[in-house]
Structures are given as C-alpha cells and as structure tokens.
Amino acid sequence: MTKPRVAILVGTKKGLHVFRSSASRSRWAHEGPYFAPQPVYHASFDPRDGESVYAAVNATFGGPRIEVSRDLGRTWTTAANPAFPAGSDLTFKRTWHLEPGHASQPNVLWAGVEPAALFRSDDRGISWQPVRAINEHAERPHWSPGGGGLCLHSVGIDAADPGWMTVGISAAGVYETRDGGKSWTNGNAGTRSPLPRGESLLGRCVHHLVAHPTRSGVRFQQNHTGVYWRDGTATRWTDRSAGLPSDYGFAAAIHPHDDATAYVVPLHDRLRQAPPPGIAVYRTRDRGASWKRLASGLPRGAQLEVMRESMAADRLDPAGIYFGTTNGEVWASADEGRSFSQVAAYLPAVLSVSTITS
Amino acid sequence: MPAVTIRLHGAFAEFAGGRRASVEAETVGGALAALVERYPALRERLRDEHGALREHVAVFANEDEMGTREGERTPLREGDVVHIIPALSGGRI
DSSP, X not given: OOOOEEEEEEEETTEEEEEEEETTOSSOEEEEEESTTSOEEEEEEOTTTSSOEEEEEEOSSSOEEEEEESSTTXXXXXXXXXXXXXXXXXXXXXXXXXXXXXXXXXXXXXXXXXXXXXXXXXXXXXXXXXXXXXXXXXXXXXXXXXXXXXXXXXXEEOSSOTTXXXXXXXXXXXXXXSSTTSOOEEOOTTOOOSSOOTTOOOOOOEEEEEEOSSSTTOEXXXXXTEEEEXXXXXXXXXXXXXXXXXXXXXXXXXXXXXXXXEEEEEOOTTTOSOOTXXXXXXXXXXXXXXXXXXXXXXXXXXXXXXXXXXXXXXXXXXOOEEEEOTTSOEEXXXXXXXXXXXXXXXXXXXXXXXXXXX | OOEEEEEEOTHHHHHHTSSEEEEEOSBXXXXXXXXXXXXXXXXXXXXXXXXXXXXXXXXXXXXXXXXXXXXXXXXXXXXXXXXXXXXXXXXXX
C-alpha cells in the first residue's frame, strides 16, 4: 500500500505554487510557480479520480482560463472557457471556485464565476455548460457586487445527495437546489444583512461557504455579519459568532471527519486584518457554540490578512489545517490547529489554499 | 489577397507557440481570423464568448493602433505587419 502524501496548492497573485510532503507534513518540497505571472484564484484536487487538479487562472493578458492537470498538478492542459449563451448580456470575466461534483457523478465538475454564475462540466473540466436556473434567477436583478465583484465563489455539494447543492454569491447570499440545479431557492433565512433590509432575504453577504464532505446537510459559512451553521434538514442558519473577536472574516474550513469541528480566521471589519493580539485560527468543536483561539507557532502581534479561499484542511487523521496570507506566507498545522509552522514566506499575495491528500 | 505578417508579442506568443505568422488577409479582422484558424487555442485568448476583442489587447496595423483607423476593418496591403500586443495597462493592484 502506498503511503499517503499531502500537497498544498497555493494560488497567488502571480501563479500557482505547490508544496508536497509525506504524511508527517514536517518538510515541504516546493514546485512552481505554474502560470506565473497570472493570478490563480483557486486550485482544486479531485479526490474521486485521485489524479486531477483544476486551476482558475485569471489572466490579465489573454483572459481568464481554466487549466486541467491529470498528474496531480505537474502538467496542464487549457480547457474551453465557460461561456454565457448567445444573446446573454453577461460575459465570462473570471473563475472564483472549482468544485468536484458528488462521488456518484465522477465526471461532473462545477465552476463558480464572475459575473455571478454557475457552470457545469460533464467531462472533468474540459468543457462547460451554464446552469441557467441559477444564472437567470428571478432575484438576480437584486444581486449587487461585493468588494471582489459580483461573483459566485462557493459551491457546497451535499455528502449524501448529489442533487443537493448550496452556493454562495457576493453580494446576494446563499442559494440552494435539491434537484441537481434545475431550480434554486433563496437560502439566506437566519442570516443578517449589513444593510437595513427589514425582513427581506435579499442582499446577504456570504464570504465563504463549505459543506461537510461526509455528513449530509452540514453547512458552514463565514459571512460579512458573522459565522453561521446549519445542520441536517434545517432551513435556517444559526448565528454562531459569539466567542469570536469579530463577526467579520473571509476564510472558513470544516474538519474532514468531525462534522462538529470548523475553523475561521476572524478579521477586523474595517482594516481587514487580524485584530489584536494578532493572527490566529479559531476552532469550534461544537458546531460554533464555543470557539478556541489557536496561535501556537504563529507570529505574535502580526495583523495578517487571509482571503476567502485561503484556508483548507487535508483529509488525514489527525487533519492538517493550512492557511495563506496576503503578505505571501503559508502556514500549516499537522495536529488539527494545536500548533502551526511556516511552510513558505515571500510568495506573492496568497489568494487560495487547498490540499491534495493522495 | 495580400500576404501579411502577424507579430505576436508577450503572452500572445506563448499561446500561439511562436512570435510570427504569415497569413493572407485584406483587413486586420481578416488577419486575426486567419491566425485563429491556424492556432485555435488563440481564439479564447483574443476574444470573449460574444466575439468581442478582450480587454488589454492592442492591435496595430504597422505603426497605427487599429482603433485610430477603421478598427478590424482597417485595410491591409502586401507586406503589412499586424502586431498583437499585451496592452500597456500596468499599475493595477
């Protein structure tokens, strides 16, 4: 039996860096950057085939493109672009998130793009079709761009039901389908708006949303107005911000095995940097009812910034937790967050962190 | 039909696999179409899904930016050179 290996895929402002290690996760070999000097907003490993990696390369010159690797990120092929249909007044601008589909649909891949839209691939990323029911949703006229633009940046696939998907759109909020994308409903109930919108469920500012990979129904989001949790068949989010130093932040990750454990990196809502006493990961082990500050090994007092896609877990036991910062650092924990060590520094600004466990 | 040279600068040379191509075309638009026919991977690098030329692409007919003449309808003569250049649009943060 092959020993497990881990890699960290680090999308930066100027290319994709890859760091590979054994299961000990104590020493990391660096590869790349791939696609430099173009920004890589996200890279995603496909655990279903154990070999594919997808990268969202948002080039200034030559436009956005999606790159596909079938050898764990060592060589790459350019895919066809997601394209809005003829007659649409929307034009594909960049890819924010690439999500492998449900295990029962091994060729399906999802792309969240800007302007906010969802695309589906049935050939593992080589070609794309628009999901018109969400892209042309009746509430779309009420969607407005967040600081990063009007984008669909989060895609959560239910662990048990391939037809149950939850997406995050800035700034519109959460939308959900139970029929594989044929129809979508507003999923913002229980979240607060940063604007005086009364009872309306429009205009929520989800920053990052994740679905638990093995427990059906579990969803977790870092929102502009707090951290929210949802379990099972609940239709409303529960505010789980109490105990955090700030309601605000972008990054959010969920434990690969324990469905009650998740991680966030709170930020000051105006400075968008870690608030005093400095950078820290906060962990809950009880679905957000309580939070513990984890900063062992992290630089004291450093008011670092972590972007929405820049924290991830691997799938080992104990799980590794990773995050990257806009000043080009990558930090790793091989013990579920109890201690961190630096994997890299002086990279370009980190835009995304994801993992390969193979 | 006039024989013209296309020179690809910067990243566009990587997409085409070379810095220079010879095509026959009567207009700048025709030259771009002939180039894309030869190098299909260039299509999505030059144009969006609706056929519009992407931002940050500058196309010159000899020493004239095509927008200062007739755009893609700018006529070409034998021996003309069409340049495809990453636009000078630095400074973005």
